Amino acid sequence: MARNARHEMLARPDHDEAARQDFVVALKRGLNRTLRSTNDALYSTLVEPGLRQSGSGAEPTREAIRDAMYALPAYRSWSALNRGAQELMWDAVGAPIRRERARLESTAHRLASQRPAGGSLELNRDFTPPRSVTAVDIHLQPGGYALDLGDGDITAGALYEAGGNHYAFGQGIGRGDSKARHVQRFIAARWPGFAPRRILDLGCSAGSASVPYALEFPDAEVHAIDVGAGMLRYAHARAEALGAAVHFHQRDCTDTGFPDGYFDLIVSHNLMHESPDSTRRAMLRETWRLLAPGGIFVHQDVPLRFAGLPEAKKFELSWDTHNNNEPYWEVYANADLAADLEAAGIPAALAWVGHLPQVEGSLPWFAAAGAKPAS
Ligand SMILES: C[S@@+](CC[C@H](N)C(=O)[O-])C[C@H]1O[C@@H](n2cnc3c(N)ncnc32)[C@H](O)[C@@H]1O
Numbered sequence: 001m002a003r004n005a006r007h008e009m010l011a012r013p014d015h016d017e018a019a020r021q022d023f024v025v026a027l028k029r030g031l032n033r034t035l036r037s038t039n040d041a042l043y044s045t046l047v048e049p050g051l052r053q054s055g056s057g058a059e060p061t062r063e064a065i066r067d068a069m070y071a072l073p074a075y076r077s078w079s080a081l082n083r084g085a086q087e088l089m090w091d092a093v094g095a096p097i098r099r100e101r102a103r104l105e106s107t108a109h110r111l112a113s114q115r116p117a118g119g120s121l122e123l124n125r126d127f128t129p130p131r132s133v134t135a136v137d138i139h140l141q142p143g144g145y146a147l148d149l150g151d152g153d154i155t156a157g158a159l160y161e162a163g164g165n166h167y168a169f170g171q172g173i174g175r176g177d178s179k180a181r182h183v184q185r186f187i188a189a190r191w192p193g194f195a196p197r198r199i200l201d202l203g204c205s206a207g208s209a210s211v212p213y214a215l216e217f218p219d220a221e222v223h224a225i226d227v228g229a230g231m232l233r234y235a236h237a238r239a240e241a242l243g244a245a246v247h248f249h250q251r252d253c254t255d256t257g258f259p260d261g262y263f264d265l266i267v268s269h270n271l272m273h274e275s276p277d278s279t280r281r282a283m284l285r286e287t288w289r290l291l292a293p294g295g296i297f298v299h300q301d302v303p304l305r306f307a308g309l310p311e312a313k314k315f316e317l318s319w320d321t322h323n324n325n326e327p328y329w330e331v332y333a334n335a336d337l338a339a340d341l342e343a344a345g346i347p348a349a350l351a352w353v354g355h356l357p358q359v360e361g362s363l364p365w366f367a368a369a370g371a372k373p374a375s
Contacts, residue, residue: 005211007241008107009234011096011158020092025166027085035078036316042075043312065315083323086140086167093162094142097155105152108237118245119214121236127250129227132276136325139167145205146228157234161206179269180212182356182365183298187265189357191296191371196220196265200290202253202283202299203271207235207246213267214244220265223258225251254282256290264295272301272368273332280335284344284368294374303355303366306333337368346370 013021047068051060060068069075097104112121129146137144141163147156187194197220201210204224214222224246226232232248239246251257253271266287272280287297306314317333320326341351351370358364 005208005242007238009104009111009154009158009238009241011093011100011104011162013096014099017092017096017099020088020095021166024085024089024092027081028089028167031078031082031085039069039075039078039316040312042072043069043316046072048312059311062311062315062318065312069315079319079323082319086324089166090140090142090159090163093166094159097158097162101155104154104158107241108154108233109152111237111240112233115240117214117240117243119236119239120247121232122247122249123229123232124250127227127252130252130279132279132328133227136327138274139163139320139324139326145226145231148229152233153230154234154237156228156230157206157232157238160231161208161234161238164206164208178209178212179300179365180209180216180267182359182362183267183269183300183367184212184216185359186298186356186367186369187296190352190369194265194296196263196296198263198292199223199265199267200225200256200258200263201246202256202266202268202287203274204235204248205231207239207248209267209269210235210246210248211239211242211244213265214239214246215242217265221247223247223249223263225249225253225256227252254279254286256286258290260289261292261295263290264292266291266295266297268299268301270301272299272335272337273304274326274328275332276328277331277335280332281340281344284340284346288345288372291372293372296369296371298367298369300356300365300367301332303364304329304333305366306330341368341370 047065048060051064051068133146134144141159143156145156149155196217199213199217199220199222201213201224204210204226207224210222210224222245224235226235227250229250232250236248275283291297304317318330321329337353338348338351342348350372353368355364356367
């Protein structure tokens with residue numbers, strides 16, 4: 001399934017809104033694909049020689065690099081524009097969602113009542129989303145992932161899907177294949193013939209990754225969890241609109257409440273880089289508890305690994321932590337996933353950490369995966 005699937009839960013931008021959205025994508029592309037590389041040249045010509053000289057040739061620290069780069073008007077301008085482009089993006093994708101809120105909510109209501117695909121939605125009024133999600137509007141999404149404007153509200157999910165598409169395309173990421181499809185290809189190559197009966201997608205957001213599992217494994221029962229009610233209402237309606245039977249639940253990935261050994265395929269997509277160490281580690285323990293004998297798990301994420309990188313590269317990659325409300329970006333980049341898997345009780349011989357095969361020039365997505373012995 002293409003990552004930008006069309007369906008009736010998408011807001012329909014009018015002419016001017018579409019023009020603004022196109023502008024944002026072009027601006028982001030220019031800032032990230034073209035201008036970002038000139039930052040490397042600024043560093044190697046204007047910053048590194050001086051820092052090396054004052055440090056007797058030693059590799060400069062990230063803090064020294066940061067101070068020196070932000071002292072350059074050219075870098076500060078790029079950084080401010082990049083931040084501005086992200087704010088502009090949310091404004092541009094939010095406009096049609098706000099204008100069409102009544103239509104989107106009534107469409108969601110109809111799809112949730114009729115459930116043409118046979119999925120379901122379980123919200124929990126007593127559930128309190130974790131502070132790791134509510135304390136910060138991750139990558140500046142207005143209101144954050146757990147935004148809930150009351151009964152029937154779908155704003156968080158609508159923003160997430162529309163923002164995600166523009167964010168990715170602004171960086172030039174292809175429309176060809178979803179992250180879930182990469183995981184499915186990986187599973188098919190590594191465990192040929194695997195046919196799960198129950199699947200769980202952790203941290204599902206708008207369900208963009210959950211739906212492809214329901215379509216790929218139509219005989220399986222597919223469950224997906226997230227902490228945000230507004231996200232889940234949208235995900236449920238979207239899945240129904242796309243003909244995918246997915247059972248959505250408002251639950252925490254560190255303590256899902258499902259029985260031991262309930263699932264034979266457990267996945268997550270881009271959850272780890274938006275979680276603190278404690279959540280990621282607890283999520284891995286929960287994965288192992290939930291996995292049935294013979295089951296497989298694949299936690300896919302961005303290819304952001306700091307081990308072995310020069311400090312200047314780490315500085316460049318950490319822009320999002322400091323400017324784009326990504327507090328766990330560097331936490332994830334520094335994480336030792338193999339050690340985390342072992343600490344979660346998953347024997348090293350049964351675990352795998354590495355890059356997923358690329359498809360059509362896609363990002364080389366990263367993953368932590370493993371399989372439980374059949375008996
Ligand atoms: C980057 S988004 C995931 C994107 C999604 N999997 C996809 O492929 O489109 C991270 C999601 O994880 C959810 N999340 C964060 N912490 C969580 C937790 N402890 N339990 C469940 N979901 C969580 C957030 O609410 C957010 O929707």
